[in-house]
Amino acid sequence: MSLITHPCAVCGQTTTLWCSRCQSIWYCSPDHLQGDWPRHKRECVPVNAAGHPNTIATPPPAQQQLVQVAAMLFAPEEDRSRLITVQCRPQGTASQGMCPMPLVQDYFTESVPNTIILTQGLNGEPLRFPLHIWYCPKALQRGSPVNRAIHRITSGAAARPWCGTVIVLKFNGSRRQGYSDASTNDLPALSAYFLAYK
Incomplete structure (x- = not known):
């Protein structure tokens, strides 16, 4: 059957x-x-x-509120990074300790973005608030135009130029269970990362 x-x-x-x-x-x-x-x-x-009295209806799923955080956008055609607001959709319950999912797909029209978690800053010092970097792997592979904002913060000295859009979110702690607002204070650690990337 x-x-x-x-x-x-x-x-x-x-x-x-x-x-x-x-x-x-x-x-x-x-x-x-x-x-x-x-x-x-x-x-x-x-x-x-x-009119179905013998059926017990379960209530609809609870509406989960989207969380908003400030993130840094490195747009390829802009000379400077800028702060944007990113919506994050909660996953699971708060007691499960699952990090919300940033809704950044609209910034990456070419492919699904990849992520890197940056846990070290200048001189290899551990970051108290790790950075979550979202980027398009296809843009890096195919040699799209160089990201001018990243080129600027590295003074053009990076071993390998970054291409395509990059979005950076900031975790709210080393356990990485949520996000806090990113700011320009995070640029030195990002610059060090982009300079060292090969």
Whole structure:
């Protein structure tokens, strides 16, 4: 006996999972249910309200608030880095100690960004607040135009030029369970990193 599948309301992938509240829409993952909830909640009628008294409806997923932090943007065509606001989506519960997910994909249209965690600053000193560097590996590999903002903070002395967009977030501590606001005070450690990168 095969299971009856339905398309996910978000991506169309076949699934057997449905919204437990209304049981009339399907999702392939909890993330897709969470992401579609702002739209779906307007039409989500609990099954017991629709005349099904024997069904116990579970409440909808709790809305998780996005967290905003200041990050540094090194745009390839700009001469200086600048501070931007980045939204971070919580993952898991606070007790699980999972770091929120920065929503930076819009800055990287060519590919999914890679990340580097910088834990040492000038002269190899440990950073009390590690830096989370997001970059496009394809831009580095294919020799896109040199990032002028990074070229400027390294005075053009880097062993290998950085290309493409770079975004830097600052962890709120060495356990890396969240972010705090990045600032221009983080530029010396970044400059040292970009100078040493090969």
